[in-house]
Amino acid sequence: MRKGKQDKAICQIMFYIIFTTIVCFTTNNVILGVSADRGAWIGGNIFCQLFAYFSNSLISFTILASTLATFERRYAVIDPDKHLQVFTPINNKLLLVGFYMLAVLLCAGPLYGWGEYSNFKGVMKILISVTLEKNTTEISTELRQNATLSSILCQQMNGTQYNTLQDLSKRLESTILQEWQKIYSRSVMNNCKTGQIMLLLRAENTNIADILSQAVLSSRFDDVIMERAMNDSVGLETGLLMKSSLDRHEYQSYRDAYISFQSIGVCTLDFSPTNDYVLSSTLYMLCTTVLAPLLLMVMNTLIIFKYIKCPYYSLNDDVTYLKSVNYGGIATALCCVPYYVINFMNMHGIVIYRTLNIFCTAMFYNASLCVTVSFLIDYIFKSFKKRSTGQPLMETTELQSIVESAAE
Structure with a gap:
């Protein structure tokens, strides 16, 4: 028993x-x-x-x-x-x-x-730097007299600092997701004092990642974001330029190690x-x-x-x-x-x-x-x-x- x-x-x-x-x-x-x-x-x-x-x-x-x-x-x-x-x-x-x-x-x-x-495994990092266009006549007279990048991007409103790059970051994210299919955003970081935006993106496969990386290394990516995101951003003057960059070594590691690893789905x-x-x-x-x-x-x-x-x-x-x-x-x-x-x-x-x-x-x-x-x-x-x-x-x-x- x-x-x-x-x-x-x-x-x-x-x-x-x-x-x-x-x-x-x-x-x-x-x-x-x-x-x-x-x-x-x-x-x-x-x-x-x-x-x-x-x-x-x-x-x-x-x-x-x-x-x-x-x-x-x-x-x-x-x-x-x-x-x-x-x-x-x-x-x-x-x-x-x-x-x-x-x-x-x-x-x-x-x-x-x-x-x-x-x-997804890992991320694809794209750095976008916002700079002042030299010898521009498109910045307002008031800003031209004290035309520093931080004064334009980090504006003071009602005694508090307002980061105008936040609106631009959202537009950039939306533009990229619409233009390049099967690209997904993990997060977006920005700093109005340095004028830099860091996009952390994820691609579904290597072909999609290669298409986006080639666009960044060429002028196509910059042309798209300047046309669709920069010109429509609220609170930004037209006398600003954007330049994107991609670390090729980091991208190659992401492509070979992480995208191939996530391919089991x-x-x-x-x-x-x-x-x-x-x-x-x-x-x-x-x-x-x-x-x-x-x-x-x-x-x-x-x-x-x-x-x-x-x-x-x-x-x-x-x-x-x-x-x-x-x-x-x-x-x-x-x-x-x-x-x-x-x-x-x-x-x-x-x-x-x-x-x-x-x-x-x-x-x-x-x-x-x-x-x-x-x-x-x-x-x-x-x-x-x-x-x-x-x-x-x-x-x-x-x-x-x-x-x-x-x-x-």
Whole structure:
């Protein structure tokens, strides 16, 4: 009877993991397959944020729940009496719901600016410098007498400084997005004292990025923004010039490393140094959702090894689901490591092949299959073994009872 209750506890935990795995497998693989085939994200920014947040939260939950499963097996082996007191059905439900909430909280940082969920990687930086046109007669007489750039761009209105470049920045952004399709703006920064505007843009693919970069390096980009943005900006005199520039080395790194990396099309955690907090946020998520649970699972495994003083293959049948839960849980966490490795490599501008990117991302999305499949194989094997030996099938209705109790 005690053994049956212990098995019921692990089956209850595994039911939640199996359900989450089915949702992850279906959602993530459909999105990854469609996006990779298209070469671009299939939805808008809101869907991007929701999908990345949803998928990362569920993957994190399966790792956390797998850690709980190893603790449950540890107590089942070392202290069966305490196990029956701690891992009751109601306690298991509370712990699992708590882990769902914990996973949601751990992955929420990028939604509030601490890191970033995006289908783009990196940015294309275009610097626009606003200067005074020499020997111009188009500036008003009052401004000509004290014609400094800051006095024109940083105007005083009602005792407060007014940045006239803000209106120009908005018009520039709107003009670029209309003129060059599939170019997206991440942010625009301006400084009226220096007369500089920094555009942080993102291209959907290398062809679009090349078209825009060629326009900047030629006179076409300047002609377009002078004609459509500069002349229509409120509060700016006509005696001003704009000159755009693009760092070719930075652009080549963005083109080769980041655009090729984003070509799988899925919306994930952006590891590129675009966000000021990218390193702290990614390390936080890696440590709390992968490395820390992995260390705990390894620790539980070693404690059980020390307690039973024998390798796993010599355990008797009283220790049920020990190999599948411990091995599968550790494998689940380890499957997430390649995903973080290639993303950290890409953060430093290292080119990652598209096939390798898809493979590591698929491993990350399907990591929970390790613990799920290993448990189901172990469960089915034990069921067939009991049928063949004619033993009472006390566990044949366990999963059904767990499902019914979970539905309640």
